[in-house]
Amino acid sequence: MIRDKFPDLLSISGPQDYATVMNAVHSAVPYQHDPFVDLLPAKRRSASAQAAQEVGVKLTPKHYAYLKISEGCNHKCSFCIIPSMRGKLASRSVVDVLAEAEKLDKAGVKELLVISQDTSAYGSDLKYAGGSWRGHEYRTSMLDLCRGLGQLGVWVRLHYVYPYPHVDEIIPLMAQGLVLPYLDIPFQHGSPSVLKRMKRPAFAENTLERIKTWRKICPELVIRSTFIVGFPGETEAEFQELLDWLKEAKLDRVGCFQYSPVDGATANDLADPVPDDIKAERYERFMKTQAKISKARLKKMVGRTLDVLVDEIDEDGVLSGRSYADAPEIDGRVYLSCDFPLKPGQMVRAKVLESNEHDLHAEAIEE
Ligand code: SF4
DSSP: OHHHHOTTOOOOOOTTOHHHHHHHHHHHSOOOOOTTTOSSOGGGOOOSHHHHHHTTTOOSOTTEEEEEOEEOOSOOOTTOOHHHHHOSOEEOOHHHHHHHHHHHHHTTOOEEEEEOSOGGGTTGGGTTOEEEETTEEEESSHHHHHHHHTTSOSEEEEOSOOOOGGGGGTHHHHHTTSSOSEEEOOOBOSOHHHHHHHTOTTTTSOHHHHHHHHHHHOTTOEEEEEEEESOTTOOHHHHHHHHHHHHHHOOSEEEEEEOOOOTTOGGGGOSOOOOHHHHHHHHHHHHHHHHHHHHHHHHTTTTOEEEEEEEEEOTTOOEEEEOTTOOTTTSOOEEEEOSSOOOTTOEEEEEEEEEOSSOEEEEEEOO
């Protein structure tokens, strides 16, 4: 009857049935990944009912899970509209997050991917309020969260960290093996004047010095980042500063986007937009520079024996997984040769035999 009256109706659902509603919307208008807004990698966005209910919580294979610690952001980066869409930083209490992590651990999750819009700012809105978990006191702060998560004995990977001075406190926890020696820091640019126009948090920090200090404390540290080329007003000299920064920083994993205006972003009002052909040309130069760096960094892994978390066996029987240096979906893989049975979700020691620009090839070792 309803359909007769409203022939264009997409779907009929019960009250509060958010998943069915989102499913119907996404089947009519498929979700478009936006690298400037989304926390999760494109492939992990799904139109399924499950996904609509659980975005940001658990959309992944059984052995890893995203752990969202806060929503919103107090910064005002000029290319971003997240604060106007999602509001100011709202952190979950540390006890709440640790309890969820504990549940995921009990359910068999081997790797927790900590996500937020600004992980370094975690808890500042709650004035770092404390709470008790497993008989110990923890503050709602990045440091105490890492200390708590480190008790679970699963891989803990930190995403969306900004290079503030207090991040220095996390590096010793990495050296001790409490959290993975892996930092995902969206640097976005290497030129101070561009970073200033972008209104990036910590734009005045000497990030190259900070990276050097971190690597001294924890030589295993792997850093991944994303960058924007062709931001309004970016001159050739500023772009060259970015390339020089990149060559000195020698980051392990890097993604790059050509700037594109987002509706409502203040950067749209900036003067001197960079023409598309120059953006594309800078993107190519950037990627070429980074490819050499990535290749050299991965080559250093050859001969090492690493823990590898097996992700999948494809239809041709090819086994692949990741080491501490690779986040799912966004980084490389470790392809495994193996003469004993392995299945997804299993952790295995493997000796690295070869490397290329993105991936490693390793031989699994039976223990
Ligand atoms: S830190 Fe900047 S880019 Fe990140 S969510 Fe906040 S405003 Fe957006």
